Amino acid sequence: MLLSAIVFLPLAGALVSALLPKERAGAARWIAAAVTAVDLALVAWLLLGFDVAGGMQFIENREWITQAGIQYHLGVDGISLSMLLLSALLSLIAVIASWKQETKLGAYFAMLMLLEVGMNGVFLALDFVLFYVFWELVLVPMYFLIGTWGGPRREYASIKFFLYTLFGSVFMLVGIIALYLQGGTFDITALTGMGFPATFQWWVFAAFFLGFAVKVPVFPLHTWLPDAHVEAPTAASVLLAGIMLKMGTYGFIRIALPILPNAAEQWSGFIAALAVISIVYGAALAFAQTDLKKLVAYSSVSHMGFVMLGIASLTPEGINGAIAVMFSHGVVTGMLFLLVGMVYERTHTRVIEDVSGLSVQVPVAAGLLAFASFASLGLPGLSGFVGEFLSLLGAWKSAIPAAWVVVAAVGVLLAAAYTLRMVQRVVLGTPSKAVEGISDLSVREVVLLVPLVALTLGVGIYWDSLLRYVDPAVRATLALMGGS
Amino acid sequence: MTGLDLLIPEYLLLAGAIAALFVERLSPRASAGAFLGAAVALAATVAAVIIGSGGEVSGGMLTLDAVAVTVRVAILALTAIYLLWMAGRGMGPERSQEAVSLALFAALGGMLVAASRDLIVLFISLELATMPAYVLMGYRRADERNLEGALKYFLLSMTTSLIMLYGLSFLFGIAGSTSFAVIAAAPAAGLLGTFAAVFVFIGLFAKMSAAPFHYWAPDAYAGAPAASVAFVSTVPKLAGAAVMVSLATMLVPHASTVPTVIAIVAVVSMLLGNLAAFPQTDVRRLMAYSGVAHTGYMLLALSSATPAGYGAAVFYTIAYAIPSMAIMLIAAEEGTEIDDFAGLVARRPALAWGSVVLLLSLVGVPPMVGMLGKLVAFTAAVDAGRLALVVVAVVMSVVSAGYYFRILRPVFFGTRPDVPVLARSRSAAIAIALLVFATLALGIGASPLLGYLGINFF
Numbered sequence: 001m002l003l004s005a006i007v008f009l010p011l012a013g014a015l016v017s018a019l020l021p022k023e024r025a026g027a028a029r030w031i032a033a034a035v036t037a038v039d040l041a042l043v044a045w046l047l048l049g050f051d052v053a054g055g056m057q058f059i060e061n062r063e064w065i066t067q068a069g070i071q072y073h074l075g076v077d078g079i080s081l082s083m084l085l086l087s088a089l090l091s092l093i094a095v096i097a098s099w100k101q102e103t104k105l106g107a108y109f110a111m112l113m114l115l116e117v118g119m120n121g122v123f124l125a126l127d128f129v130l131f132y133v134f135w136e137l138v139l140v141p142m143y144f145l146i147g148t149w150g151g152p153r154r155e156y157a158s159i160k161f162f163l164y165t166l167f168g169s170v171f172m173l174v175g176i177i178a179l180y181l182q183g184g185t186f187d188i189t190a191l192t193g194m195g196f197p198a199t200f201q202w203w204v205f206a207a208f209f210l211g212f213a214v215k216v217p218v219f220p221l222h223t224w225l226p227d228a229h230v231e232a233p234t235a236a237s238v239l240l241a242g243i244m245l246k247m248g249t250y251g252f253i254r255i256a257l258p259i260l261p262n263a264a265e266q267w268s269g270f271i272a273a274l275a276v277i278s279i280v281y282g283a284a285l286a287f288a289q290t291d292l293k294k295l296v297a298y299s300s301v302s303h304m305g306f307v308m309l310g311i312a313s314l315t316p317e318g319i320n321g322a323i324a325v326m327f328s329h330g331v332v333t334g335m336l337f338l339l340v341g342m343v344y345e346r347t348h349t350r351v352i353e354d355v356s357g358l359s360v361q362v363p364v365a366a367g368l369l370a371f372a373s374f375a376s377l378g379l380p381g382l383s384g385f386v387g388e389f390l391s392l393l394g395a396w397k398s399a400i401p402a403a404w405v406v407v408a409a410v411g412v413l414l415a416a417a418y419t420l421r422m423v424q425r426v427v428l429g430t431p432s433k434a435v436e437g438i439s440d441l442s443v444r445e446v447v448l449l450v451p452l453v454a455l456t457l458g459v460g461i462y463w464d465s466l467l468r469y470v471d472p473a474v475r476a477t478l479a480l481m482g483g484s
Numbered sequence: 485m486t487g488l489d490l491l492i493p494e495y496l497l498l499a500g501a502i503a504a505l506f507v508e509r510l511s512p513r514a515s516a517g518a519f520l521g522a523a524v525a526l527a528a529t530v531a532a533v534i535i536g537s538g539g540e541v542s543g544g545m546l547t548l549d550a551v552a553v554t555v556r557v558a559i560l561a562l563t564a565i566y567l568l569w570m571a572g573r574g575m576g577p578e579r580s581q582e583a584v585s586l587a588l589f590a591a592l593g594g595m596l597v598a599a600s601r602d603l604i605v606l607f608i609s610l611e612l613a614t615m616p617a618y619v620l621m622g623y624r625r626a627d628e629r630n631l632e633g634a635l636k637y638f639l640l641s642m643t644t645s646l647i648m649l650y651g652l653s654f655l656f657g658i659a660g661s662t663s664f665a666v667i668a669a670a671p672a673a674g675l676l677g678t679f680a681a682v683f684v685f686i687g688l689f690a691k692m693s694a695a696p697f698h699y700w701a702p703d704a705y706a707g708a709p710a711a712s713v714a715f716v717s718t719v720p721k722l723a724g725a726a727v728m729v730s731l732a733t734m735l736v737p738h739a740s741t742v743p744t745v746i747a748i749v750a751v752v753s754m755l756l757g758n759l760a761a762f763p764q765t766d767v768r769r770l771m772a773y774s775g776v777a778h779t780g781y782m783l784l785a786l787s788s789a790t791p792a793g794y795g796a797a798v799f800y801t802i803a804y805a806i807p808s809m810a811i812m813l814i815a816a817e818e819g820t821e822i823d824d825f826a827g828l829v830a831r832r833p834a835l836a837w838g839s840v841v842l843l844l845s846l847v848g849v850p851p852m853v854g855m856l857g858k859l860v861a862f863t864a865a866v867d868a869g870r871l872a873l874v875v876v877a878v879v880m881s882v883v884s885a886g887y888y889f890r891i892l893r894p895v896f897f898g899t900r901p902d903v904p905v906l907a908r909s910r911s912a913a914i915a916i917a918l919l920v921f922a923t924l925a926l927g928i929g930a931s932p933l934l935g936y937l938g939i940n941f942f
Contacts, residue, residue, distance in 0.1 A: 018837070067934035068860060107833075129859065133850035140844065148896060155897055159889055166847075166885050170878035177863045177874070 078473035157231035172211025205263035215248030234341030278305030283414035310391030318394020324387030357431035500524030501588035518571035525564035572912030586616035594723030633707025648687025654680030677738035714812030753780030785861035788868030795937035803857030810919035826898030
């Protein structure tokens with residue numbers, strides 16, 4: 001029941017919030033904060049009762065649409081737990097970050113909570129149809145968050161986001177149908193290790209690849225991302241980059257690898273190549289950006305490339321690294337988008353050239369921005385380093401050509417280059433006109449960032465705090481593949 | 485129960501249809517007829533559910549199998565909801581009593597079509613189902629465009645009825661009987677059987693507005709009052725789906741090319757319907773083309789020629805009819821241009837969010853019923869080896885998201901200067917709310933219906 005409560009509590013919150021009368025809409029803030037906080041507490045409770053070596057646990061398996069073999073099947077292992085924690089935490093932070101939201105509050109917070117339903121559900125679902133339901137459910141609130149509360153080009157960005165991801169996921173649906181007809185069930189755990197014929201696997205993998213790769217996003221399917229990020233309100237950007245991109249890579253790890261192991265091996269070279277291109281291309285584009293938000297958006301493409309590289313390695317190190325990057329990127333990019341949002345609220349510009357000298361005018365914000373940037377570029381001791389190091393290590397040990405791994409490693413340097421250049425321009429220097437007279441972060445804003453800073457440091461210094469949950473699940477997944 | 489008491493729902497409708505014409509003598513309220521009709525349809529729905537399946541009338545001329553009962557209940561329930569809406573809104577400037585009566589007659593015909601297992605009964609019921617629809621589509625007597633559309637509909641429908649009748653006559657020639665059971669058991673008739681089957685299906689394709697026999701639909705819909713389109717574009721299609729299933733069951737043994745023909749029409753409908761819906765600015769035209777596309781998906785399931793596929797085709801049609809009717813009812817209230825939907829979220833927030841549920845269901849986004857309809861339809865088709873068509877279908881459903889969002893976008897992001905003055909109507913609101921609820925509930929709780937229709941792949 002605990003998992004169902006974690007998934008559906010926000011749905012109750014969303015309904016209440018949506019039905020608030022207009023004059024009481026302000027209460028939506030408190031409802032959303034309470035609901036997401038309780039949800040986080042439930043996840044913490046789950047964490048306490050979680051058995052690291054216990055495999056898939058807290059399983060709920062009930063009949064749902066029996067005739068079509070669809071079940072209501074939820075469960076959590078180390079991989080999903082790390083993502084669930086991230087989802088619950090960032091949802092709460094997104095709510096508090098939206099405290100100053102003024103327009104259509106009831107609908108706004110309802111959308112945020114609905115988004116959490118979908119995200120939590122994706123990480124817990126063990127039935128394909130249920131997974132697909134949550135996977136698609138996420139699109140709807142995000143469409144409205146971007147489309148209603150977004151920037152000037154919000155309508156274009158929101159529909160582009162929706163159609164791109166829908167395009168990917170309908171192919172996933174074809175893959176799901178094919179697996180169902182071949183394997184006789186929609187149950188994700190039951191379909192693992194079935195040993196489907198190689199050609200069949202290859203094609204189904206192709207279908208899933210389209211579904212997941214659009215979400216990640218992998219070059220060349222990434223073009224929706226910068227548009228969506230630039231137009232999205234801060235909270236939506238945080239959740240989009242922090243969690244929704246991880247749904248794609250999570251799908252690869254949870255579904256594509258254990259169910260289609262042979263195809264995963266055949267595809268790994270191609271995926272690694274795309275991953276390396278994403279790393280370098282994303283970094284190069286980030287370098288060229290003049291808009292802070294776009295810079296963070298393209299850096300996401302680059303960082304998600306490391307995740308894909310780790311997955312493509314099919315080694316324990318690589319996949320542990322991939323999940324570590326997913327977790328760290330969620331935390332760090334969340335921080336970056338929050339800070340960029342906070343700076344934008346004050347200066348009303350995101351153009352890098354117009355914002356400089358933050359350290360003089362607003363030392364707290366500047367310090368935190370510098371901290372988040374260092375974490376993002378993978379400074380050892382901060383969370384970003386762990387995952388990228390492990391991903392590269394895994395890729396190096398795997399069959400992926402060494403030259404590609406070297407190119408990917410150069411991507412780390414590029415990340416340092418564009419991030420440091422941004423820090424140099426924005427944080428240092430003399431205050432520009434837009435920066436003059438702005439106020440430093442409020443207590444609410446600092447409180448918002450503290451848990452993310454703590455996680456960045458905690459995971460960065462003491463990797464094991466994250467990997468002790470993830471590693472057994474990764475090894476179990478690889479064992480299902482019949483590999484190492 | 486055996487025999488004629490199985491037809492209690494039909495009797496109720498017949499009585500209701502006649503009574504609706506005269507009820508104004510008893511009650512001065514204009515909505516009395518519609519309320520009466522809705523009550524009768526509701527009572528008939530309950531009766532149909534209680535009667536259930538398994539019965540035969542007149543030696544099997546009418547047979548209530550699972551498909552027939554499902555379609556019967558669906559037609560009745562949708563008619564009841566439609567008339568409830570009509571009680572609140574009427575037919576605009578025209579009198580609504582006749583529309584109520586016509587809708588009930590059409591529903592009666594549809595129910596008989598779904599159950600008929602005899603060529604003559606089928607043809608007569610089919611005419612009973614379509615005749616009232618001609619009048620409904622031409623309801624606005626003073627409007628020339630309306631009459632033009634209705635005339636087009638009438639002529640094309642008559643022509644295709646005759647083509648179908650021609651095909652039916654071949655079938656009679658092959659088997660020497662009008663009974664489906666005898667025809668199915670007759671020895672295969674080679675080319676003649678194929679001709680017969682193709683003629684019969686062409687008639688049905690046209691009635692279901694499947695491409696390339698859809699030309700009447702956009703013009704007829706665009707000329708007609710949206711309230712008529714809401715009924716004519718949805719309820720008769722349920723009957724059409726049922727009769728296609730029973731005819732396919734009967735004819736596939738005679739003409740092995742039938743599934744291929746259906747598959748070709750399916751793919752043409754999906755492509756043409758979805759692509760042609762894109763540039764439309766009139767909601768009725770847009771929904772006409774979207775109807776073509778959805779018929780395509782339904783035919784895709786039908787082309788699998790398996791019991792599960794037949795069940796999926798019927799389920800898909802129900803999944804299409806419910807939200808589609810609701811969207812047309814909203815258009816009847818708000819205006820038929822896409823821009824008329826502008827700013828709906830500010831004027832009527834509940835309706836705006838309801839339209840999100842409806843349109844996303846038509847796209848196929850879970851957890852609404854449309855997604856489940858697509859899931860079972862596509863599964864049946866892949867199972868029958870039509871993977872390539874399913875790939876076309878899923879790509880086209882992304883395209884469909886494009887035009888459904890063209891409706892949704894003004895609802896949330898547009899503003900309308902001249903806000904129409906619309907009286908509050910509780911019964912109309914309840915009717916639309918019921919349709920929205922059904923769209924959600926049939927998606928989440930589809931299990932009983934799927935089981936009833938025999939959609940089970942293993």
